[in-house]
Amino acid sequence: MHRTRVRVVEDALDANNTIARANREDFDRDSVTVVNLMSAPGAGKTSLLERAVGGIDGPRVGVLEGDVQGSSDADRIASLHVPVTQINTDPGFGGECHLDANMVRSAIPALPLGEIDLLVIENVGNLVCPAEFRVGEDVRVMVSAVTEGEDKPLKYPLMFRTCELVLINKIDLLPHLDFDLDRFLHNLDAVNPRAERILVSARTGEGVDGWRDWLARLPDRARSLA
């Protein structure tokens, strides 16, 4: 029973990877660099995206919003006059806990790939499953809020291990928390020493310039690595 289940899961992940490669080819054909943006619920993905794409210098940005239900995040991004497409995962069953390559594939016809250089896919808020499903992205960025505690890299290692950049958000709250930043960075080093990290506050704007610049330079960097 257990072995059957593992095989079903492995088959599903293989199928997902095949579709993710097809997505990646579609994105490459239009020279669109793709970011898979992930975090726990309420860590600040949408706020940090609003901060970065409003006034970004260089690439033309599009956004794909994944949510179980609703379009409040997409509405926030659309108000910045950025092309945004919404995927709701709830037709799955009680609500899929992640985007998979097939959901993103189904959204590709609605994406203006010829008119953008950079696509940010905002995943469902979850630190487990999204890490297991490639969707055709070039890089993975995650947001970890200091309010979530220092132990998160150790408790959700796959998510932290799989990211090129960790945005450490809500640093305006550090004076009011027992959060030990050195211990968090030590835990992050233990699972992913090569991850870049930027300290930010979506609320006050501290550090947001660094995140916006990182994103603005990404298409050129991705091209030079390709």
Next chain:
Amino acid sequence: MHRTRVRVVEDALDANNTIARANREDFDRDSVTVVNLMSAPGAGKTSLLERAVGGIDGPRVGVLEGDVQGSSDADRIASLHVPVTQINTDPGFGGECHLDANMVRSAIPALPLGEIDLLVIENVGNLVCPAEFRVGEDVRVMVSAVTEGEDKPLKYPLMFRTCELVLINKIDLLPHLDFDLDRFLHNLDAVNPRAERILVSARTGEGVDGWRDWLARLPDRARSLA
């Protein structure tokens, strides 16, 4: 393809419910009331559990800790001299994102059911999948931290809808946030008007007496409802 997938998922949920009922019968046989405690990563489940079971008046409490990896939470609870059992979900594949009835079933032989009145099962930090899998519990409690924003009941409706009690945690940070408590409660009412709610701060201890009392009275209340 999609229809096949939905049927596989429905079959899996049916199988889970059958095992959950068997768990419930085992718990009932020993008159153990069971709480399924859920939240997003870092919302404060373990801290609120430490606060409640240390010095609880009445029921003898046991804890079952679910985590993708590690036993840091179980170690924290064990230091309070409460019987605690750890389930790690990572043998699944990249790490299961929830406890299911079968994982809990596999832990039952290790639980001292004859020596406790109340079992708290701390689920994996996740606002989506745990809501879909009954594990044999009598009641569901979730923690929602004010740092996560007011929109969470609307974005993760199944989780909020399925709980008898919502612990609204980290209220010590309210002066430093833009969080609108009335709007959060309005959103909670929209998906689950009958949910009880207690404002708490695991950090300062504010409101923790109310949560501890709720938990202490639970076995009697569950018996009167049975």
